[in-house]
Amino acid sequence: MTFHVQPDETILIKLRKHWFVLLRENIGILFAGVLPIVALAIISISDSFSLSEIAPPAVWTFVGALWFLLIWMTLLTVWTNYYLDTWIVTDRRIIYIEQVALFRRKVVTLRIERIQDVTDEMHGVIETLLGFGTLRIQTAGPTGEYTVIEGIPHPDKVRNRILDQVDEYTEKMNDMYNNAGVRHDTNNE
Amino acid sequence: MILGRGVFQNTAASTFMWHTIYMPSFFIAVAIAMTLVFIIHILILTYHWFRYGLNKAVASLSFLIYVSVGLFLLFFLIGASIALS
Numbered sequence A: 001m002t003f004h005v006q007p008d009e010t011i012l013i014k015l016r017k018h019w020f021v022l023l024r025e026n027i028g029i030l031f032a033g034v035l036p037i038v039a040l041a042i043i044s045i046s047d048s049f050s051l052s053e054i055a056p057p058a059v060w061t062f063v064g065a066l067w068f069l070l071i072w073m074t075l076l077t078v079w080t081n082y083y084l085d086t087w088i089v090t091d092r093r094i095i096y097i098e099q100v101a102l103f104r105r106k107v108v109t110l111r112i113e114r115i116q117d118v119t120d121e122m123h124g125v126i127e128t129l130l131g132f133g134t135l136r137i138q139t140a141g142p143t144g145e146y147t148v149i150e151g152i153p154h155p156d157k158v159r160n161r162i163l164d165q166v167d168e169y170t171e172k173m174n175d176m177y178n179n180a181g182v183r184h185d186t187n188n189e
Numbered sequence B: 001m002i003l004g005r006g007v008f009q010n011t012a013a014s015t016f017m018w019h020t021i022y023m024p025s026f027f028i029a030v031a032i033a034m035t036l037v038f039i040i041h042i043l044i045l046t047y048h049w050f051r052y053g054l055n056k057a058v059a060s061l062s063f064l065i066y067v068s069v070g071l072f073l074l075f076f077l078i079g080a081s082i083a084l085s
Helices: A019-045 A057-083 A124-130 A155-188 B024-052 B056-084
Strands: A011-016 A086-090 A093-101 A104-111 A115-121 A132-139 A146-153 B002-004
Touching: A011 A155, A019 A057, A019 A146, A057 A093, A057 B024, A057 B056, A086 A155, A093 B024, A115 A155, A124 A132, A132 A155, A146 A155, B024 B056
Parallel strands: none
Antiparallel strands: A011 A086, A086 A093, A093 A104, A115 A132, A132 A146
8 A cells, every 4th residue: 555544544435436437448458359259250150261271270379369368468457557546535635546557656645624625527428327427626725726536436425525524624623723712711811 | 481490481372371471489489478478567467456456355366367367368379389389
C-alpha cells in the first residue's frame, strides 16, 4: 500500500472504477482476440481451400499461441491499471491513487477541511443506466483547483457521503473552537 | 537462396509455399523471446499487485490465473516451435 491510515482515522469508503470502464478499455483487445477465431472459422467452412494448404498445422498452432499470449499479456496490463486505481475516503481525507501506466503512478491526498465543493456528473445513456460518472472536487486555495475522478460508481452517493463528512468535520471544529473560547473567557474572569 | 539451416528458397516457384521461407531457428528464437518477455512481464505485474494492491488474496488469485493461462499458451508456443525445428 502507498498510504498509511493513522490509528484514530476511520476508512469510510473504498472505491474502484466501474466495471464498464474496464470493459470499455478492453473491448478493442477482446475484439482483436476473437477476430482470428472468426476468420479461421470462416476459412475452414469455405470449401475453396484448407488452412493446411497455406501452412502446416504446427505453424498455425505457433501463430495462434503467440497471438493469444500477446492478447493475454495486454489484457492483464490493462486490468492491472484498472485494479490499482483506488479511491479511499476516510474521516480526514480523500486519497486518490491512479495507476496511469505500469511505471507511472499518481497519489493525490485531499484534506477534508480543504474541500469546498463536490460536483457529480453522469453523461449519456450508459452512464445513467449503469450508475457511474465523474466526480469533481474543488479544494480551497488561490487557484480553486478541481480534482476530477472519472468512472466512479454511484457518484451522487459518494458526493453526499463526502459532503456529510465535511459538515461533520466543520461542526466538530466549531465545537472545539467554541469550547476553547468559553474556557478562555472563564479564565479571564 | 539459403534462409536457414538446410532450408532453401525455390525462387523459381510461381505460387507461395510456406516451406520456402521456413526457418527452423526463427520459431525457436521467437518462442525463447516470448518466454523471457512473459517472465519479465509477470514479475513486473506481480510486484505491482502485491506492492500497491489493497487485497493480497486478489493479488494471489491474479498471479495464479495469469501464470496458468500464460503457461498453457507458452506450452503450445514452445511445442509448436520444437515441432517446426
